Amino acid sequence: MWKRDESVKPASGTVTPTGPAVQSQQSSSSASQPEPRPQTGRDVVNIGKSVVIKGELNGSEDLTIEGQVEGKIELKDHVLTIGPNGKIKAQVFAKALIVLGEVHGNVNATDKVEIRDGGSVDGDIVAPRVAIADGAHFRGSVDMQRKGPEAAAKPQAQPRPAAQAAPAAPQTPAAQVAQSASR
Amino acid sequence: MPVAFSDLFTRRRKEEPPEVVDGPGQPTKALDRFLAGLSGRTAPVLLDLGPVVGSNVTFFGQEVGCKILVEDLSKDIDRHVTEGKLDDLPRFFDTRFPQESETIDGILCWDIFDFLDKAAGERLARQLKRVLRPEGMLLAFFATAEPRPATKPTYTKHVVVDRGRLQHKPYTAARAKQRPLLNRDIQRLFEPLRITENFLLKTNLREVLFRKPPKPQADA
Numbered sequence: 523m524w525k526r527d528e529s530v531k532p533a534s535g536t537v538t539p540t541g542p543a544v545q546s547q548q549s550s551s552s553a554s555q556p557e558p559r560p561q562t563g564r565d566v567v568n569i570g571k572s573v574v575i576k577g578e579l580n581g582s583e584d585l586t587i588e589g590q591v592e593g594k595i596e597l598k599d600h601v602l603t604i605g606p607n608g609k610i611k612a613q614v615f616a617k618a619l620i621v622l623g624e625v626h627g628n629v630n631a632t633d634k635v636e637i638r639d640g641g642s643v644d645g646d647i648v649a650p651r652v653a654i655a656d657g658a659h660f661r662g663s664v665d666m667q668r669k670g671p672e673a674a675a676k677p678q679a680q681p682r683p684a685a686q687a688a689p690a691a692p693q694t695p696a697a698q699v700a701q702s703a704s705r
Numbered sequence: 706m707p708v709a710f711s712d713l714f715t716r717r718r719k720e721e722p723p724e725v726v727d728g729p730g731q732p733t734k735a736l737d738r739f740l741a742g743l744s745g746r747t748a749p750v751l752l753d754l755g756p757v758v759g760s761n762v763t764f765f766g767q768e769v770g771c772k773i774l775v776e777d778l779s780k781d782i783d784r785h786v787t788e789g790k791l792d793d794l795p796r797f798f799d800t801r802f803p804q805e806s807e808t809i810d811g812i813l814c815w816d817i818f819d820f821l822d823k824a825a826g827e828r829l830a831r832q833l834k835r836v837l838r839p840e841g842m843l844l845a846f847f848a849t850a851e852p853r854p855a856t857k858p859t860y861t862k863h864v865v866v867d868r869g870r871l872q873h874k875p876y877t878a879a880r881a882k883q884r885p886l887l888n889r890d891i892q893r894l895f896e897p898l899r900i901t902e903n904f905l906l907k908t909n910l911r912e913v914l915f916r917k918p919p920k921p922q923a924d925a
Contacts, residue, residue, distance in 0.1 A: 637759075652766060654759030661757075663774040666766030 571607050579612075587623075598632070606640060619649075621658075628662075730870035734904040735844055735912035737868040739811065742842040742901075742916065743769050749810035752836065754778045754817050756862055756876075764865045771810070776802070778817050778829075779860045779878065786879035794821070798828040804836045812837060814845035815863050816910075818894075819882040826886075830894045834917070843898060843915040847891060850909045852882040 566584045569575070573589035580596045587595075588605040595602060595614045602616040608623030618633045619625075621641035629635055629643065634651035637643050642659035652664050743749045749771040753761070756777045765773055781801065785794045812833055818826050837843060846863075858881035864872040892900060895915050902914035 652759075652762055654757060654762055656759065658757070658759065660775060661777075663772055664762050664766060665772040666763075666770065 566603075569608075604641070730864075730866035730872040731908060732869060732906065733871045733912060734869075734906070735902050735914045736865065736871065738902050738914055739813075739842050739844045740769060740868060742914075743771065743811045746810050748772065750774065750808060752776060752804070752809045752812045752833075754813060755815045756780075756860075758862060758864050761863075761865050768868075774804070774809075779820070782817075782820055783879040791880075795824040795828040798825060798832055801829075802832045802836055806835050807838045807841075809836045810838055810841050812841070812843040814843060816846040816848065816861055818845060818886065819848045820860070820878070820880055822883055826894060834895065834898060837898075837917045839917050839919045841917045843895070843917075845891075845913050845915070847911040847913065848882055848885045848909065849905065849911050851885065854881075856881075858882070 566586055567581070569585065569587045569589045569591070571588045575589070575591045575593070577593045578596070579591060579593065581600065582597075584601040584603070585597055586603040586605055587608040587610065589607070590609045590611075592611045595610070595612050595616070597616040599617050601618045601620065602614065603620040604610055604623040604625055606622045610623070610625045610627065612625075612627045614625065614627060614629045614631075616629075616631050619629055619631050619635045621635070621637045621643055624642045626644045628645045629647045629649070631647075631649035633649070634653065635643075635647050635649040636653045637655060637658040637660055639655045639657035641655070644659075644661045646663045646665070648665045650666055652666055654660050743751070749769060751765055751769065751771045751773045753765075753773055753775045754777070755761075755775075756779060757775050762773055762775070765771055778801075781797065782794065785791050785797065814833070818829070821829060833843060858878040859875035860878040862874040862876055864874060866872055886894070888903075891911075891913060898915035898917050900913055901916045902912070904912040906912065
């Protein structure tokens with residue numbers, strides 16, 4: 523037992539500066555040093571249930587939203603997770619979006635969009651990969667850019683004709699929802 | 706107790722489920738042609754009138770590289786039935802599709818027309834013909850057998866297994882299938898679309914693939 527403690531102490535001191543976030547948190551609790559910053563590029567920030575944000579939300583780290591956001595969300599190189607309690611009325615731009623709550627608005631993701639069981643999206647999705655689970659709600663359109671040499675050759679060419687072909691602004695699913703609600 | 710061989714076989718036959726639900730899927734002939742018809746287009750737009758099926762969205766997105774619009778009409782029918790406003794359904798279809806005319810390359814109707822009466826079917830067909838682009842494709846399934854009144858009404862979720870197979874997953878419906886449409890009724894319903902393929906499957910399902918004729922070119 524005692525031997526073990528002795529062996530742990532010096533080890534924690536050496537691990538702290540280079541170790542990952544979780545390890546550094548453990549070492550900070552045992553050591554009496556001023557808190558070493560546990561934050562790395564992979565930290566996840568959480569917006570709690572009671573938080574309501576109206577406006578534009580920008581960030582450069584992964585984000586989980588359990589509260590309400592209205593406006594616009596931009597996390598272009600990061601993962602946005604809408605938790606089961608999250609309610610979003612916004613345009614969303616992210617690397618990846620995982621939906622367990624509700625999203626009303628158009629979604630643009632450079633990597634993927636996942637609507638999980640119980641999740642709901644009312645809006646148009648543009649993403650190379652889209653996964654909609656059984657039990658998820660979705661209303662709108664999905665635009666998946668085709669992968670492969672053709673798409674690589676003209677990455678900008680595909681969305682434009684689709685956008686032209688798509689209904690005009692008042693005809694977005696959000697408008698459709700409004701129409702059906704008014705009926 | 707002696708049992709005759711014939712008894713054994715009849716018993717086994719009775720025990721068989723009436724319909725394979727979660728099997729490897731049932732064959733489809735028209736889907737492959739439908740996809741082939743869309744494949745030559747740049748960024749096609751597909752309108753799906755069935756419920757949202759995640760794997761279908763992925764399949765069509767990857768297979769055709771298209772933009773998919775999902776407009777689940779079964780929910781609309783159910784809502785009209787539960788609200789007792791079934792008479793409003795034909796009028797509802799007049800404004801149901803906000804898409805501009807001739808903007809859709811392909812329409813997947815699945816078997817939605819089986820659940821509509823004549824008036825509603827005509828109004829829906831009119832809208833679909835409007836939004837379909839010239840040379841656009843429309844795929845629809847039609848039952849050929851009279852619906853059994855005793856059975857609980859169900860819609861069918863058509864899950865694409867691959868280009869030649871569909872999995873049919875029933876789910877509860879508020880309205881039963883109506884009387885099956887005859888061949889000539891189907892043809893009239895979708896005029897001026899042309900039937901390019903018409904398959905009657907062993908499952909008594911008729912798969913019909915329509916194509917909208919190209920616009921007549923004005924002489925210079």
